[in-house]
Amino acid sequence: MVAGQGTTPTPAPVLPPRSEVGAVGWARANLFSSWYNSLLTVIASAAVVLGLWFGLNWVVLDAEWGVIETIGGRFIIGGYNTDQACPGNDCFWRPQAALLMTTALLGMLWVVAGGVVGRIAMAVAAAAALCAFLPYSMERMGLDVRLLLLANLPALGVGWALARYTPVGKPRWVLVTGVSVFLLTVVLLRGIPGVWGLQPVPTLYWGGLTLNLLLAVAGIALSLPLGIALALGRRSDLPIVKLLCVAFIEIFRGVPLITLLFASQHLVPLAFPEAFPRNSLFSAGVVITLFSAAYMAENIRGGLQSLHPGQAEAARALGLAGWQTTLLISLPQAIRNVIPTIVGQFISLFKDTSLVYIIGMVDMVEIGRTFILGNPEYRISTKEVFIFIALVFWAFTYGMSYASRRLEQRLGVGTR
Amino acid sequence: MTTEDQSHEADDIIICRDVHKWFGNFHALRGVTTSVRRGQVVVVIGPSGSGKSTFIRTINRLEYHQRGQIIVDGFEMTDDVRNIDAIRREVGMVFQSFNLFPHLTVMRNITLAPTKVRHVPIAEADAAALELLERVGIPEQADKYPGELSGGQQQRVAIARALAMQPKVMLFDEPTSALDPEMIKEVLDVMRELAASGMTMIVVSHEIGFAKEVADSILMFDEGKVIEERPTSEFFDHPREDRTKAFLSQILG
Numbered sequence A: 001m002v003a004g005q006g007t008t009p010t011p012a013p014v015l016p017p018r019s020e021v022g023a024v025g026w027a028r029a030n031l032f033s034s035w036y037n038s039l040l041t042v043i044a045s046a047a048v049v050l051g052l053w054f055g056l057n058w059v060v061l062d063a064e065w066g067v068i069e070t071i072g073g074r075f076i077i078g079g080y081n082t083d084q085a086c087p088g089n090d091c092f093w094r095p096q097a098a099l100l101m102t103t104a105l106l107g108m109l110w111v112v113a114g115g116v117v118g119r120i121a122m123a124v125a126a127a128a129a130l131c132a133f134l135p136y137s138m139e140r141m142g143l144d145v146r147l148l149l150l151a152n153l154p155a156l157g158v159g160w161a162l163a164r165y166t167p168v169g170k171p172r173w174v175l176v177t178g179v180s181v182f183l184l185t186v187v188l189l190r191g192i193p194g195v196w197g198l199q200p201v202p203t204l205y206w207g208g209l210t211l212n213l214l215l216a217v218a219g220i221a222l223s224l225p226l227g228i229a230l231a232l233g234r235r236s237d238l239p240i241v242k243l244l245c246v247a248f249i250e251i252f253r254g255v256p257l258i259t260l261l262f263a264s265q266h267l268v269p270l271a272f273p274e275a276f277p278r279n280s281l282f283s284a285g286v287v288i289t290l291f292s293a294a295y296m297a298e299n300i301r302g303g304l305q306s307l308h309p310g311q312a313e314a315a316r317a318l319g320l321a322g323w324q325t326t327l328l329i330s331l332p333q334a335i336r337n338v339i340p341t342i343v344g345q346f347i348s349l350f351k352d353t354s355l356v357y358i359i360g361m362v363d364m365v366e367i368g369r370t371f372i373l374g375n376p377e378y379r380i381s382t383k384e385v386f387i388f389i390a391l392v393f394w395a396f397t398y399g400m401s402y403a404s405r406r407l408e409q410r411l412g413v414g415t416r
Numbered sequence B: 001m002t003t004e005d006q007s008h009e010a011d012d013i014i015i016c017r018d019v020h021k022w023f024g025n026f027h028a029l030r031g032v033t034t035s036v037r038r039g040q041v042v043v044v045i046g047p048s049g050s051g052k053s054t055f056i057r058t059i060n061r062l063e064y065h066q067r068g069q070i071i072v073d074g075f076e077m078t079d080d081v082r083n084i085d086a087i088r089r090e091v092g093m094v095f096q097s098f099n100l101f102p103h104l105t106v107m108r109n110i111t112l113a114p115t116k117v118r119h120v121p122i123a124e125a126d127a128a129a130l131e132l133l134e135r136v137g138i139p140e141q142a143d144k145y146p147g148e149l150s151g152g153q154q155q156r157v158a159i160a161r162a163l164a165m166q167p168k169v170m171l172f173d174e175p176t177s178a179l180d181p182e183m184i185k186e187v188l189d190v191m192r193e194l195a196a197s198g199m200t201m202i203v204v205s206h207e208i209g210f211a212k213e214v215a216d217s218i219l220m221f222d223e224g225k226v227i228e229e230r231p232t233s234e235f236f237d238h239p240r241e242d243r244t245k246a247f248l249s250q251i252l253g
């Protein structure tokens, strides 16, 4: 609400701190300071009340949430554990084991980064554990599944303790562990031919939220360093390097992601030897990473340009080499200055992973869509399906922007 | 060259011979010839745009010169990167706008270059940094960030940061002109102490009181040239050039 301008010419009296004036004083100062402020307050409150009333009414009384229950685990892993993908249907433990590794990793990160990461780690572990108590029948959701979900709590503790009490808690080792967990997850999901219990599951069947998250994590982890490299290349004194970086950035920013995804199925294999298996998941990962890196490069470049030239001069005058100046002085400040934009880029990357449906991959959104199409009796529940999907996406993106805000506070962005 | 000149040369830590600098077509330095002996304090004055900053920035090659010769502590300033890096380690610089690194604490600002360039062990660098902070009078600010300090304190940290590399020469480009009057003195006091300790200093400054008290000689710049270079008292008491007289009467009011 906009605070109104005072109209009386008398000098304002010295007011006591707001906290001492109480709720009424606060409301008067912020919500009813002038007639149009009061009007706005009333209209906005009415809108909120009406929205809540009809929204809650629908959520509680009218909505048919049964469809969510019916789709159930497929939201999470897609067709991973179906008969075509995994004859015998005993592959469910593999995504679950991956989740356990991830929670343990979050436990380690909690020790290293503390604060907000700890809260996010606990939220993830708690959400997973709570899923163990979903009111499904024991046939639909067996004891093994429930126990594996519950195990996320001890997994968090194990990761935390490892980082707290062993040398693995060094940031360098946590990074190594993180990369290992990602690679292990991919191997685990892919399976190893001939190994009992690890029958290969073609990536075509990887789906649901797992697919969105895998692509997002790989894309985020790779597009940031690649974007930094491109941004530095674009500012390079070497004309060839500069030209290549500019060309890359402009091409990948200039084409819609959907087009790139289409093209990827034909173009990415060209870059690899014949023997390299054709794989939609891999192509999608590459394209999403490159696309995001092009934007990331421009974000970082913006951050670099916002720096006072005196910073680099001071560093050079102290005798730091050019690369040291970049790594220790320019980049940390540039990145710090554009954290909100970088996180915004991460968020849109995460949401964009749902575009892989265009090359036949079945992400969480596509699960919902194909389910409705294939089961006309559920067509009236379309709203519920998509609202649920939206909520899941929102929970993750909100987590990211929450973490970003806390990170900014901790780094003192805007205050020093 | 006479023998007397030779002996002088050996004592000169900075030698500039006919230094020219162009920014595009703009001729900013037009044949600067001067030298600075070890332990000498030189104050550089002159009207705005006369090339004072450009001159001291060519000495540690933040700007490169296109013609002439600059020799610092026996190294000639050329494109040779090793020479440049070697010189920069020996020459400390303090800027008008402080240019502290805002993402590092005061302590890290000071220890960064010694640990990364000279590979001093961190404990040793920390101890040296604390000593320097004592010397500039703000040991209690060690763990703050630059943004939390006043301008005068920031400039004193900047001086400590430059000193941490144990330079042989210190360059100051209008170190007090971004400061409020009450903070100017605290910075000048630090510079006085530094001069008394025998540091070679080149100071661009219009603080005439400071110049009279501390400087061994004054360099008067105008239009990219040194138009007058004399021992301090002679310079102020009997300026030779008309432009110097005009400039002095202007800044002395």
Ligand SMILES: Nc1ncnc2c1ncn2[C@@H]1O[C@H](COP(=O)(O)OP(=O)(O)OP(=O)(O)O)[C@@H](O)[C@H]1O
Pocket: B023, B026, B028, B046, B047, B048, B049, B050, B051, B052, B053, B054, B055
């Ligand atoms: N990077 C640059 N590009 C183009 N011209 C420049 C650049 N730096 C300085 N100049 C020009 O060179 C001339 C000398 O500048 P310099 O900064 O050395 O002057 P100064 O004597 O330090 O002046 P002041 O007292 O205002 O600091 C000025 O006319 C300035 O406009």
Ligand SMILES: [Mg+2]
Pocket: B052, B053, B054, B173, B174
């Ligand atoms: Mg200047």
